[in-house]
Amino acid sequence: MNFAVLQFPASNCDQDAVHVLKNVLGHSVRLVWHKDLSLGSVDGVVVPGGFSYGDHLRTGAIARMSPIMQAVQQFAANGGTVLGICNGFQILCEAGLLPGALIRNRSLQFRCEHVYLKAATRRSGFTRAIPSGQVLRVPIAHGEGCYFADESTLKTLQAKDQILFQYTTAEGQITDAANPNGSLLNIAGICNERGNVAGLMPHPERASEGLMGSTDGRLVFEGWLQELAERKRPLAA
Amino acid sequence: MKAKITVSPKKAVLDPQGKTVQNALEHMGYKGIRAVHVGKYLEIEVEGDREIVRQQIDEACRKLLTNPVIEDYQFTLE
Numbered sequence: 274m275n276f277a278v279l280q281f282p283a284s285n286c287d288q289d290a291v292h293v294l295k296n297v298l299g300h301s302v303r304l305v306w307h308k309d310l311s312l313g314s315v316d317g318v319v320v321p322g323g324f325s326y327g328d329h330l331r332t333g334a335i336a337r338m339s340p341i342m343q344a345v346q347q348f349a350a351n352g353g354t355v356l357g358i359c360n361g362f363q364i365l366c367e368a369g370l371l372p373g374a375l376i377r378n379r380s381l382q383f384r385c386e387h388v389y390l391k392a393a394t395r396r397s398g399f400t401r402a403i404p405s406g407q408v409l410r411v412p413i414a415h416g417e418g419c420y421f422a423d424e425s426t427l428k429t430l431q432a433k434d435q436i437l438f439q440y441t442t443a444e445g446q447i448t449d450a451a452n453p454n455g456s457l458l459n460i461a462g463i464c465n466e467r468g469n470v471a472g473l474m475p476h477p478e479r480a481s482e483g484l485m486g487s488t489d490g491r492l493v494f495e496g497w498l499q500e501l502a503e504r505k506r507p508l509a510a
Numbered sequence: 511m512k513a514k515i516t517v518s519p520k521k522a523v524l525d526p527q528g529k530t531v532q533n534a535l536e537h538m539g540y541k542g543i544r545a546v547h548v549g550k551y552l553e554i555e556v557e558g559d560r561e562i563v564r565q566q567i568d569e570a571c572r573k574l575l576t577n578p579v580i581e582d583y584q585f586t587l588e
Contacts, residue, residue: 331577338574367577374579379526421523421580455524 274300274316274501279345279361281307281336286322286358289478294319297481298494307339316501317354318345320361322414322476332375332417333363342368354398354497355470359415362462362472370470371463372430373422379455383416387487388453389443390461390475393436397464398500399471400437402492408445409438409489411475413453418474420456420463430463438462438473513556513567515575515585518549523580549581560587 278290287304295302305312307325312318325336336342342364349355349370357365365371378384390409392400403409422430430436438461442451452459454474462473477490519525527548535543552575556563567585576583 330575334574334577366579372579374577376523376580377526379524381526381530419524423522423579455526 274498275314276300276302276317276319277305277312277315278302278319278321279307279341280304280321281323281325281339281364283325283327284321284323284360286360286476286478289476290319290321290358293478293481293491293494297491298498300498305341307336307341309341310344312341312344312348315348315353316505317356317497318348320345320355320357320364320472321478322359322361325360325364328417331367333360333365333367336360336364337368346370349465349470352467352469354501356399356493356497357470357472358476358478359413359418359474362474363417365470365472371465371472372426372435373420373463375417375474376419376421377417378415378419378453383414384418384453385412385414386453387412388461388475389441389445389451390438391441391445391447393439394434396434397437397468397471398497399462399464399473399493400496402496402499406445407489407492408441408443409480409492410443410487411477411480411490412487413475415454415474418454418456420454420458420460420474422457427457429466430460431458433466435463435466435468436460437464437471438475511556511560511563512588513552513554513563513585514588515552515554515567515571515583516549517552517576517581517583518547520580520582563587
């Protein structure tokens with residue numbers, strides 16, 4: 274597969290995403306500068322973590338105005354798959370590609386630690402490779418990861434199976450204590466209604482090799498790759 | 511002229527900063543504080559026809575300066 278990983282000023286997880294897709298999973302990856310107008314011919318796009326534009330105004334608010342985001346909007350509108358991680362999730366929400374917003378952690382603290390997650394659905398390409406009921410251990414590192422959406426949006430997310438990941442205890446229980454940032458419904462990741470644009474605050478790319486202390490995050494990329502492979506397979510006559 | 515824009519968190523949005531400030535004020539002994547909301551303030555110096563500027567500032571508020579999912583805004587032109 275061919276992936277594009279976007280680079281904004283102060284992206285800082287772009288190389289991690291490239292490393293996992295290229296060196297760990299063996300696919301072709303291109304870094305795309307935010308001022309570029311085109312993604313080129315790609316199967317998937319990663320909007321990586323970091324602190325684009327110093328988080329000025331609001332997280333992701335300036336980055337979403339970057340020229341490359343027009344191409345990302347078009348790519349998504351054509352059904353292309355996009356994964357936003359951490360700041361990437363914030364950018365996709367600001368861009369209106371995902372519903373809701375990410376606001377200051379309820380604790381007002383920057384949280385940098387490993388958390389536990391559960392896939393709330395296995396219908397998405399990003400969760401399909403996660404064995405049912407498995408709890409993932411993946412790091413977070415954010416100050417603005419509290420997922421907020423109004424009640425009707427939350428209801429739609431639930432009704433349309435758009436909640437992908439929720440923070441849980443190590444045993445997989447969804448509790449307040451397991452919620453690191455105050456996200457409504459313990460939401461750690463969601464997708465759009467069509468399912469081709471997804472975002473999550475935890476960093477699967479930092480949990481994709483044994484050396485990093487967890488390989489659970491790899492399942493997110495493996496599911497995505499499975500889905501892309503199926504899309505590419507010619508339809509049976 | 512100057513556009514003075516006040517951005518405030520929507521009522522339904524969690525405002526942990528406001529809550530923290532409220533707690534601090536109460537610890538200081540101030541009585542009767544019902545709620546504190548922390549927002550932000552922007553000033554934009556701009557030239558042009560007043561009505562056009564008003565429309566442009568309003569559009570900029572919706573498109574960039576605020577996020578309508580979590581924030582309300584109001585502004586004056588002086």
